Amino acid sequence: MSETPAVRVIGLWSSPFVIRVLIALKLKGVEYEFVEEVVGKKSELLLKSNPVHKKIPVLLHHGKPISESLVIVQYIDEVWSSDGPAILPADRYARAVERFWAQYIDGVFPPAILTLKGTDDGDKDEAAGKLSAALQLLEEAFVKLSHGKHYFGGDSVGYLDIALGSYVGLVKAVEKIAGVSLLDEAKVPNLAVWADRLCAHPAVVDAIPDADKFVEFSVKYGSFSKPINAPK
Ligand SMILES: N[C@@H](CCC(=O)N[C@@H](CS)C(=O)NCC(=O)O)C(=O)O
Incomplete structure (x- = not known):
């Protein structure tokens, strides 16, 4: 057995x-x-x-x-504290700051993404505006928290990289579905470079499918929480 x-x-x-x-x-x-x-x-x-x-x-x-x-x-x-890089920073204040931003992200991203995907009703322009404003704040946070390094977590992928990075594929998908520009190098230059670097990271590359796969899934099924055409 x-x-x-x-x-x-x-x-x-x-x-x-x-x-x-x-x-x-x-x-x-x-x-x-x-x-x-x-x-x-x-x-x-x-x-x-x-x-x-x-x-x-x-x-x-x-x-x-x-x-x-x-x-x-x-x-x-x-x-698994002694395996791989630490995900949360050791400093208590830095941990609190990262938790704050993660909570902020989860308050803004899911409802805006569901509206832009068309899974939820709602004003698409308003949703795009909320996401853009949030990305602008996160661009500023990235500059402060990364200290000129590659990730929010500094040299390695950390808690906030994971919290925000998990939405990158979906944000790129809703850009295509709703015809809006969000993770745009002209608007959020640091985050745009960060997103591409993160998606190519060996621990991330297989976890975040590309935007087209999300688009196909969204059109076919809606989402796990609001399925429109689930397989029998
Ligand atoms: N706050 C939860 C959110 C999890 C969540 O919303 N998962 C969705 C899939 S993306 C789900 O299971 N939805 C089913 C439902 O709403 O009934 C977390 O961070 O794990």
């Missing part, structure tokens, strides 16, 4: 929240099994593992479930 792997991720490739977990595990060099959900059909394992929110991702570590992507990323950083 084959043993259940120590680390399992319940998710779907198209979810930015799942992407975070995959990047964190890859950074730490942790082997895992990906337990893929089907759009529109929540598995028994998901419902049992995240009975409160019933959302992906869930990390199962020796069978014990952990939910909420940012909580999971912090857990991975703590459990």
